[in-house]
Amino acid sequence: MSDRDRGIRSGGAFSWFFQRISGVFLLLALLVHFWVLHFSAPDHGEITFGSVMERLNNPLWRAFDILFVVTAVYHAMNGALLIVQDYIRATGLRMIVVAGLWIGALYFLIVGSMTILGLA
Amino acid sequence: MQVTFKISRFDPQQEEAKQHYKSYTVQTSPGMTVLDALNEIKWHQDGTLSYRKSCRSGICGSCAMKINGINGLACETQIEPMKKKTIVLDPLPSFEVIKDLAVNMDPFFEHLAAVKPYLINEEPPPDRERLQSPEEFKRISDPIACILCMSCTSSCPSFWTDPEYIGPAALYKAYRYEFDTRDKGSEERLEALDNRHGLWRCHTIFNCMDACPKNLKITHGISLLKRKVIAEKY
Numbered sequence A: 001m002s003d004r005d006r007g008i009r010s011g012g013a014f015s016w017f018f019q020r021i022s023g024v025f026l027l028l029a030l031l032v033h034f035w036v037l038h039f040s041a042p043d044h045g046e047i048t049f050g051s052v053m054e055r056l057n058n059p060l061w062r063a064f065d066i067l068f069v070v071t072a073v074y075h076a077m078n079g080a081l082l083i084v085q086d087y088i089r090a091t092g093l094r095m096i097v098v099a100g101l102w103i104g105a106l107y108f109l110i111v112g113s114m115t116i117l118g119l120a
Numbered sequence B: 001m002q003v004t005f006k007i008s009r010f011d012p013q014q015e016e017a018k019q020h021y022k023s024y025t026v027q028t029s030p031g032m033t034v035l036d037a038l039n040e041i042k043w044h045q046d047g048t049l050s051y052r053k054s055c056r057s058g059i060c061g062s063c064a065m066k067i068n069g070i071n072g073l074a075c076e077t078q079i080e081p082m083k084k085k086t087i088v089l090d091p092l093p094s095f096e097v098i099k100d101l102a103v104n105m106d107p108f109f110e111h112l113a114a115v116k117p118y119l120i121n122e123e124p125p126p127d128r129e130r131l132q133s134p135e136e137f138k139r140i141s142d143p144i145a146c147i148l149c150m151s152c153t154s155s156c157p158s159f160w161t162d163p164e165y166i167g168p169a170a171l172y173k174a175y176r177y178e179f180d181t182r183d184k185g186s187e188e189r190l191e192a193l194d195n196r197h198g199l200w201r202c203h204t205i206f207n208c209m210d211a212c213p214k215n216l217k218i219t220h221g222i223s224l225l226k227r228k229v230i231a232e233k234y
């Protein structure tokens, strides 16, 4: 192991382990998400703006949605990071791509949270 | 049966040395192995051909090479059952070629040394042996059969993209000691295992298991090792 690598990251255990945990969570959360958003219709068998807003006004649902966004962004970006580590050998290019990933992650986090909080 | 051997040649002493293929025709007989054919070529056709061999019986691990695209032992691969008119021989991928089919093995053994492949136990030795039950031994009997032929590490796509990755053979050796009830060296091995070029580079691609001439369950061992490290850390 070169010293440069030591500086970047000590291990990889957390990234490996949490990728699996977040994956399981995302699978369950996706099922819930699809069910409430597209299939379950509390208002006389129809999904209306009103029924969606009512759900979003519940702080527990908002917390769930935020957690969903955060986990999804983490899982996707960590996966992309692993691919970058595997395939991009040139340090300069790797730094650029990793920076791009960070910007993407922040963008999705902010836009996602603003949507969830702003709608309510 | 007449078989053509297309062999990768590289001579560093030649000016503008370039890798190229040279073909040789060998008259085969039942039971003849790829190593026998190589000997036939070297002894009777072209003495400049280089390759490694020693035991010619699948014990020493010297003769691993890429045979028709798949890593394996030349001395354990019989020619006639392959039913091929042409057999292509290449050196093990991802290692520096010294000459023809011989590669530089140093990086492989450096990675192996990094996992401290020996019993670590500071406790004073007991009067007699450190005993194990047959069940305890069964867990490590598979990796003990490894002959360090390099076929697995050289077949691993993670190793192709990251030469610093310690590779399946070293990880499997680490598994052999980490799951040995007599060993107490987990802490000392952790640094070599838990890093960017260690355990987490294994993406369970299974190429190593396809390549292993001893049919060892390498990926299985590495996965158990991952779980052990996670359990110890969290």
Ligand code: SF4
Pocket (backbone or CB within 6 Å): B145, B146, B147, B148, B149, B150, B151, B152, B153, B168, B169, B172, B208, B211, B212, B213, B214, B215, B216, B218
């Ligand atoms: S695990 Fe199998 S392929 Fe790998 S070095 Fe040992 S014997 Fe060779």
Ligand code: FES
Pocket (backbone or CB within 6 Å): B052, B053, B054, B055, B056, B057, B058, B059, B060, B061, B062, B063, B064, B073, B074, B075, B076
């Ligand atoms: S010559 Fe020893 S394993 Fe093939």
